[in-house]
Amino acid sequence: MKCLEGVFRMNIIVCIKQVPDTNDIKIDPVKGTLIREGVPSIINPEDKNAIEAALRIKGDGKVVVLSMGPPQAEEALREALAMGADEAILLCDFKFAGSDTWATANVLAAAVKKIDHDLIICGRQAIDGDTAQVGPQLAENLGLPQVTYVQKISLEGSKLNLERAMEDGFEIIQAELPILITVVKEINEPRYITLQGIDKAYDTEIKKWTADYIGAEVEKIGIKGSPTAVKKTFVPPRKGQGQKIEGQPKEQARKIIQILKEKEIFQEF
Numbered sequence: 341m342k343c344l345e346g347v348f349r350m351n352i353i354v355c356i357k358q359v360p361d362t363n364d365i366k367i368d369p370v371k372g373t374l375i376r377e378g379v380p381s382i383i384n385p386e387d388k389n390a391i392e393a394a395l396r397i398k399g400d401g402k403v404v405v406l407s408m409g410p411p412q413a414e415e416a417l418r419e420a421l422a423m424g425a426d427e428a429i430l431l432c433d434f435k436f437a438g439s440d441t442w443a444t445a446n447v448l449a450a451a452v453k454k455i456d457h458d459l460i461i462c463g464r465q466a467i468d469g470d471t472a473q474v475g476p477q478l479a480e481n482l483g484l485p486q487v488t489y490v491q492k493i494s495l496e497g498s499k500l501n502l503e504r505a506m507e508d509g510f511e512i513i514q515a516e517l518p519i520l521i522t523v524v525k526e527i528n529e530p531r532y533i534t535l536q537g538i539d540k541a542y543d544t545e546i547k548k549w550t551a552d553y554i555g556a557e558v559e560k561i562g563i564k565g566s567p568t569a570v571k572k573t574f575v576p577p578r579k580g581q582g583q584k585i586e587g588q589p590k591e592q593a594r595k596i597i598q599i600l601k602e603k604e605i606f607q608e609f
């Protein structure tokens with residue numbers, strides 16, 4: 341990170357994943373895999389928070405958005421450019437197909453090594469794969485320190501002040517750069533895109549990098565390089581309709597106890 345005349349220049353890489361809009365998810369009943377064709381796609385919600393965090397903290401530096409995915413992931417990168425990202429790179433190659441989280445992190449790591457950066461920001465978790473593994477695996481792969489579940493971020497000199505969400509409170513960490521962080525949705529409210537932003541997004545070239553270009557090791561990427569095997573997938577049964585209990589709090593509590601007794605879930609001794 342450079343500081344010129346009191347203005348910081350932080351170069352930030354934000355890893356974003358295009359995911360199916362979960363309100364409209366369909367599973368192939370035979371193969372048990374996600375049907376992506378015809379399903380609207382969005383930027384993974386916490387990756388939008390990651391972009392917003394990067395834009396707020398970059399100073400005079402730049403934000404590079406990076407995504408591994410099929411050609412249509414370009415849409416997600418265009419949206420990120422419209423939000424204000426400076427550069428976008430799509431990692432697209434049939435050799436990447438079938439990558440599990442470990443192989444995904446290997447691909448991202450190979451690409452990251454080609455980009456000047458002080459900070460890498462990932463979302464905490466993708467809403468489709470749902471593992472929250474890629475950020476930490478990427479940090480491990482690059483030998484970088486990592487702070488996960490970041491809900492507040494600020495710059496103090498050349499250090500980052502981070503607040504990390506925990507189940508029963510939060511942790512405050514001061515971190516040196518370079519570092520990788522993963523962010524949760526509480527960190528900020530992503531900005532809306534403007535018409536100017538959309539214009540800029542369509543004027544900016546999205547770079548397309550292949551496995552050969554990033555020098556990815558073939559045995560560590562794609563289906564061949566993926567140690568995870570999916571044994572079974574299933575759609576959880578939909579929950580039945582809930583029941584709304586009206587009235588004052590005491591009355592509501594009495595009604596709930598009555599219902600629980602009727603269902604033999606609650607017994608008075």
Ligand SMILES: Cc1cc2nc3c(=O)[nH]c(=O)nc-3n(C[C@H](O)[C@H](O)[C@H](O)COP(=O)(O)OP(=O)(O)OC[C@H]3O[C@@H](n4cnc5c(N)ncnc54)[C@H](O)[C@@H]3O)c2cc1C
Nearest residue numbers: 355408438440441444462463465466469470471472473474
């Ligand atoms: C054997 C196997 C085969 C698979 N084959 C395919 C396949 O062919 N096609 C497919 O789409 N999925 C495939 N998957 C799923 C794929 O592995 C995961 O979607 C992917 O590795 C990310 O994991 P996740 O969704 O749990 O992300 P998480 O670990 O929950 O994501 C955390 C954060 O990491 C970053 N991130 C995650 N993925 C990417 C990405 N692709 N680009 C940039 N940043 C990212 C984002 O910042 C995200 O918020 C396969 C999985 C397995 C186990």
